[in-house]
Amino acid sequence: DLGLQLTEIRDDGIHILDKGTTQYFALHGKTGHLMTAERIDREQLCERVQQCVLRCELIVEGQMQVYGIQVQITDINDNAPSFREAETELRMSETTAPGSRFPLPDAHDPDSGRNSLQSYELSGDEHFSLAVQAGPGGDQRPELVLAKALDREEAAFHELVLRAMDGGDPARTGTARIRVTVLDANDNAPVFSQAEYTVRVPEDVPVGSVLVTVTAIDADEGLNGHVKYSFKKITGKASQIFQLDAELGAITVLRSLDFEEGDSYELEVQAHDGGGSFDTAHVVITVTDVNDNAPVLTVSSRVNEISEDAP
Incomplete structure (x- = not known):
């Protein structure tokens, strides 16, 4: 593309100079092809930049000519969504009203575009559902919604799995376990x-x-x-x-x-x-009754003498 002769390349009169501290590119001495000299990680180099461009210079020493080269690094889906903590515990009273919402941890995927985080799913039981709110920056914020009234005497704990998915092909996923501890209320009498x-x-x-x-x-x-x-x-x-x-x-x-x-x-x-x-x-x-009393004789007669001809 630059109209240089291969003989100049073989004589080491041309070399690549990266503007950063790491030499990412080199020149093939026989073909003149621009090659990668180090592994390139777009997420490490351009974490929050949509268009990732690396710049280097090709220097022709004999002619003192300098050519600027820009290499655009396109994203591949080499990162799965991940949660900061693998397990989160929520505590809620069994008297909590259905429809109540509780924020859930969000996932992070350093990839860009469709390869980044796209959606959430919740698996568990019928007591809970998932709602996803849009943040001010367009980010997704998952929330746990109580769909059915809790009963600690029926189940003191609920184990849920929150799954985050990106839009790659094939898609990558990350999971976090949500443990809901049901706090007791005095809803049962002796x-x-x-x-x-x-x-x-x-x-x-x-x-x-x-x-x-x-x-x-x-x-x-x-x-x-x-x-x-x-x-x-x-x-x-x-x-x-x-x-x-x-x-x-x-x-x-x-x-x-x-x-x-x-x-x-x-x-x-x-x-x-x-x-x-x-x-x-x-x-x-x-x-x-037990036999703890002896008979008692009571004499009520006042007669002291009886005539022998008494009837």
């Missing part, structure tokens, strides 16, 4: 295992014995699921006889029972969690 507990005990049961243990289950966690027990309804007499363990729900006897004093007691027990929800159960304690 529930007793039985609506009514019935127990029969002999009157000579030892003091301190456990007569019955009531049990309530709360599906919430932490303070919302911590169940405590208390008497909701009990007579003054029964409160001196029976004791309820607030943590375990065990009803024990405080003093000796006496069938002759009372053969049946009805109590109401309440289970409540840390959020104020509660449930109530009925407890019936029946005292059975």
Whole structure:
């Protein structure tokens, strides 16, 4: 193209001078072809420049002639979209309203044009969908949309995969795992295992014995699921006889029972969690008789003497 003779090239009278610190190009001594001397990475040389041009000079020493050469570096799809972090955790309450949006990490692809980032996809479950907003610079910003109400008791975690794709042929993709932790709300009340507990005990049961243990289950966690027990309804007499363990729900006897004093007691027990929800159960304690009393003879007659001819 420059009209130079191959003899001048072979005599090393011509050489290439790069204007940068790295010598990217060289001259083939036999053919006069311009060759690459180093690997060229467009993304490293021109990260944010659409048109990447390298400039060098061909110098003919004998003639002191200098020719400028411009080499345009075109992009290939040699980079896949990538996320800064491979895994992201989001925390949201189970009472979060459907339609709420949460920003997701965006991907970066240093390639240009169609070879750069083009779209996002979300895979996971029916509770979430993906929305992509356009940023002020035309960039895409993915958002997680809550499509269906959460229930921590149904699923405490949700594992999603966010996929970023470029427009190359074939396309390259990058993925990030999204872990959604569902925070508990006090949306469950304690529930007793039985609506009514019935127990029969002999009157000579030892003091301190456990007569019955009531049990309530709360599906919430932490303070919302911590169940405590208390008497909701009990007579003054029964409160001196029976004791309820607030943590375990065990009803024990405080003093000796006496069938002759009372053969049946009805109590109401309440289970409540840390959020104020509660449930109530009925407890019936029946005292059975044992032979702990001897017969007592009562003489009511005032007659001290009886005539031998009394009818």
